[in-house]
Amino acid sequence: MSGRPDTAVVLLNLGGPLRQRDVEPFMYKLFADSEIIKFPGPLFLQPFYATLISKLRGKSVRAKYAMIGGGSPILRETAAQAAALRAALRAAGRIEPVKILFRYASPRASGVLASLKGRGITRVLPVTLYPHDCDGTTGSSLSELRREAQAAGVEILPGVLHYATDPDYLESLAGPLRAALAAKPGATVVFSAHSLPEKAILAGDPYQKEIIATTEAVKALVGPIPGGYTLAYQSKVGPVSWLKPELGGVLRTLGGKDLIVLPVSFVSEHIETLHELDIEFREVAREAGVLSYHRLPSPGTNPAYIRCLTERTLAALG
Numbered sequence: 001m002s003g004r005p006d007t008a009v010v011l012l013n014l015g016g017p018l019r020q021r022d023v024e025p026f027m028y029k030l031f032a033d034s035e036i037i038k039f040p041g042p043l044f045l046q047p048f049y050a051t052l053i054s055k056l057r058g059k060s061v062r063a064k065y066a067m068i069g070g071g072s073p074i075l076r077e078t079a080a081q082a083a084a085l086r087a088a089l090r091a092a093g094r095i096e097p098v099k100i101l102f103r104y105a106s107p108r109a110s111g112v113l114a115s116l117k118g119r120g121i122t123r124v125l126p127v128t129l130y131p132h133d134c135d136g137t138t139g140s141s142l143s144e145l146r147r148e149a150q151a152a153g154v155e156i157l158p159g160v161l162h163y164a165t166d167p168d169y170l171e172s173l174a175g176p177l178r179a180a181l182a183a184k185p186g187a188t189v190v191f192s193a194h195s196l197p198e199k200a201i202l203a204g205d206p207y208q209k210e211i212i213a214t215t216e217a218v219k220a221l222v223g224p225i226p227g228g229y230t231l232a233y234q235s236k237v238g239p240v241s242w243l244k245p246e247l248g249g250v251l252r253t254l255g256g257k258d259l260i261v262l263p264v265s266f267v268s269e270h271i272e273t274l275h276e277l278d279i280e281f282r283e284v285a286r287e288a289g290v291l292s293y294h295r296l297p298s299p300g301t302n303p304a305y306i307r308c309l310t311e312r313t314l315a316a317l318g
Contacts, residue, residue: 007157008097008121009089009313010112011082012141013129015102016072016270022105023062023071027054029104035140038197040240068274075100077268077300078129081309084301085127088310094317097121103141109148117152124149126159127313129267131169132210133162136200160312164210165217168308172299173214173262174221180260180294181225187258187294188227190250191215192277193265195233195242208243214264227257234281235272248284255289266298267305273298 017026031037032050039046065071078100086098097119101112116124126145130137138161149156163169181187193211201208215231232250236242251259261281263273277295285293299305 004120005096006121007123007125007317008099008116009085009127009317010099010101010124010145011078011085011127011129012101012138012145013074013078013103013268014137015105016074017065017105018071018075020062020065020070023065024054024058026104027058027061033104033140035143036136037237038199038240064271064275067279068271072105072270073274074268074270075102075105077270078102080301081129081268081306084306085309085313088306089313092310092314094314096125096317101126101141101145103144109144110151113148113152113154117154121154123155123157125157125313125316126161127309127316128159128161130265131162131166131267132164132207132214132265134196134207134210135205136196136207138162158316160309160316162210163308163312164214166308166312168304168311169299170214170217170221172302172305172308173264174218175302175304176296177218177222177260177262180296181222184258184260184292184294186226187260187292188254189222189225189229190247190254190259190261191218191229191231191264192234192247192261192281193231193243193263194272195236195246198241198243201243211265218262218264234276247281251281251285251290252288254285257290258292259285259290259294261293261295263296263298268298268300 017023028050031053032047034043034046039049082098082100099112100107101109128138145156196207219229230250232245232247233243234247261277263277266273282293
């Protein structure tokens with residue numbers, strides 16, 4: 001391909017607060033979004049709810065970010081993934097720009113699309129950094145992208161919207177797991193996925209089925225192990241019923257064992273991995289008498305994961 005491209009690739013992700021002062025505004029945007037947080041009362045009250053929650057929880061959440069460096073590393077992590085994908089596309093002869101598009105932090109859809117339109121881009125191809133189909137994550141990002149694309153006069157192409165059982169994505173999980181099991185062959189493997197309200201699953205959200213598909217496929221790749229495998233969910237918020245079993249409860253039953261914790265719904269490091277898994281749940285495991293607790297990294301720029309994104313993006317570009 002040569003000449004000036006009319007299409008750009010946009011990577012979809014949640015985003016995160018870069019600095020302490022960004023925490024409460026980020027939380028407000030998250031809790032005010034009815035597409036990801038289903039407020040139980042009248043919808044017009046959700047902004048008030050979001051303001052209250054961000055104020056009440058702001059101090060404690062800022063403290064957690066302080067423990068992992070002051071803010072979220074997700075922009076840096078996603079920029080590295082974008083650079084790796086861009087290089088792989090260039091090696092394949094493609095010249096489309098690759099841009100980041102966050103849902104609740106900069107860079108946001110409106111600014112990204114305006115910049116691209118000014119460069120002659122008339123079409124965008126979305127590539128999700130959420131491997132599992134979910135209305136509240138990729139679905140919410142696509143809803144915003146559609147609104148802003150219509151306003152900017154930009155066409156959205158069919159993109160890369162989930163890849164729960166893509167062989168390269170699976171290998172980005174299975175490869176590090178094999179290495180960890182070589183060092184601790186008797187360990188129990190705990191798959192940890194971000195939770196979701198049960199009512200979303202009952203309403204037809206495919207997320208849980210896709211999480212199970214990923215974990216079953218990884219188990220098939222790695223094979224039976226003496227310590228066995230288990231799946232649990234983390235990061236629930238609020239009083240509604242969330243997916244079970246909850247990770248903390250599972251860890252409390254695993255005293256006396258070596259554990260390998262593999263996050264399966266995250267492709268970059270952020271507060272759910274660096275604080276929740278590495279600090280909060282590590283302490284739960286210690287109190288439960290777990291012998292060792294080894295948390296595997298998210299795929300990041302693992303070559304297998306970048307191959308997954310590259311091959312699927314190339315296929316979508318045609």
